[in-house]
Amino acid sequence: MELTRRHALAGAAGFVAAPLLPAAPASSAAPIADKQAPSFYRYKVGDIQVTVVSDGKNVFKLEDSFIPNAKRDDVNAALEKAFMPRDMVSIYFAPLVINTGGKLIVIDTGNGALSKANSKGANGLFADNMAAAGFDPKNVDIVVISHFHTDHVNGLLTAEGMPAFPNAEVLVPATEWKFWMDDGEMSRAPAGRMQGLFKNNRNIFEAGLKKKVTPYEWGKEIAPSLTSVETVGHTPGHTSYVLASGSAKVFIQSDVTNNPNLFATNPGWHASFDQDGDVAEKTRRRIYDMVVAERLQVQGFHYPFPGLGNVVKDGNGYRVVPASWNPVI
């Protein structure tokens, strides 16, 4: 091919141009890299620095039970509209590290070290990417948990079941804490996923953290510049946040939607992860109408990395307009 190309060019171009080297050097065949760039991303909110730190992804086959109130063909149509493969679902995870200048705050902790092993490195990457971003978990002052699903709480413990943020106060939504720690709720929970979540939460918070947590209410400044916002439905105590500094603000939505290509586009769809689908949908519409009206930037835990964007109305749903990546800060 080299010869053919050079021959064609030499003939057609009508002028002489000397190749730099008569023969290609033996420097070629550089090995193909097997690692993605460390997936963290920094931005400022007023005086505060946010670092989005990817925990990786989970890719699984689309089952009809994933969105019980949507037709499979409609889900596939939404996937195709978003240029995602049919019959597959991709879910991304993005905890945050927030440096207020005085406090180092983590919001949600990803799938944890055991999931890293079980997923063969597809997720559970928060600790690795946090280290790549230059953060030492020992320096974290406050860990804020939005709700008690495995992809948010499992990173609270190391592979050995010890606190992953040994010097941090762990803040949890009071309503969430009450629900998952209630023995009656646990005994009434359906077998399977819900029973598994109860057991997992007991393991994390009782065996791991020895119940050393600080529950928080909604509508309070629970950490410097960080105000909790009630966004229930996904779980009984599901919480979002407003991070504000000066006139700058970002709405940290947690799981108000999962992947926005499915659930912002179709706010009426109820993911199987939503404990109360009707309430979750009401919350989703209320919050998205609010962020649209206020032109408020949104940071989404399950948005594709780095997960910062604005929301616009689009047809019967919403669309996330990703913020342009800033290559220098």
Added chain:
Amino acid sequence: MELTRRHALAGAAGFVAAPLLPAAPASSAAPIADKQAPSFYRYKVGDIQVTVVSDGKNVFKLEDSFIPNAKRDDVNAALEKAFMPRDMVSIYFAPLVINTGGKLIVIDTGNGALSKANSKGANGLFADNMAAAGFDPKNVDIVVISHFHTDHVNGLLTAEGMPAFPNAEVLVPATEWKFWMDDGEMSRAPAGRMQGLFKNNRNIFEAGLKKKVTPYEWGKEIAPSLTSVETVGHTPGHTSYVLASGSAKVFIQSDVTNNPNLFATNPGWHASFDQDGDVAEKTRRRIYDMVVAERLQVQGFHYPFPGLGNVVKDGNGYRVVPASWNPVI
């Protein structure tokens, strides 16, 4: 605030929760990082690995001359619609490093080392980010240039004016080469920007590279798996590419649009950078109609990093749907 919060929570929550530590440790006040993540991103096209390597950005005040055939109010409306600041233009630069397994290919080279100094590190970052991605410029076999604007060719030379890719063959569009090396064209070029471009190109290709380049024609496989595509207007020899491996394909658009938030949304707008605005617009519409019809992924040099996406029709223009960031490869 800590006391207030704890007091409020202790009263309201109705249960006891012990804080992990009675007093916050002195580990806080981690310094706020002053560096963005190294901005490179890898993806596969069939068996081939593409690494998008950011060269940084250029942010400047919107002048009426920037888009001579658009009203300032309309440009500001487009900026607002894209959640970008009014009266400011942000331009991003993203050269590519393509590893075919046999050859290491660079497409376009960014603003170069001198611009890094002049812009105080806002751009000219290709060499740094390429190193962060693990590439040694000495191992590059082929450098492909799309057209002869400074942000594409200046990275061909080091700060000392030496070839930045000392072992690489440099491929240039034959028509582009002919135009910029033609003394008649140079003498007839308007003073100011066009004269400056001619001088810059003479410096790069004559003083720096000693004319050691290989011109290429359109519609040829100019490097393994890389086919040149005529997309003139932006410059007389402006070139795009199809990178194909197996059934996978990506369209590397070069400067068919600049920032898509302005020029995909409004394909009729003529950026001052477009040497022949009418021809550039025709090319833009032709190419975008093609990539929409073929659902072909597009890699854009001036798209916000990492610059991979699909194009959809939207109103009277087009909209880029960014590909979801893959945190593991």
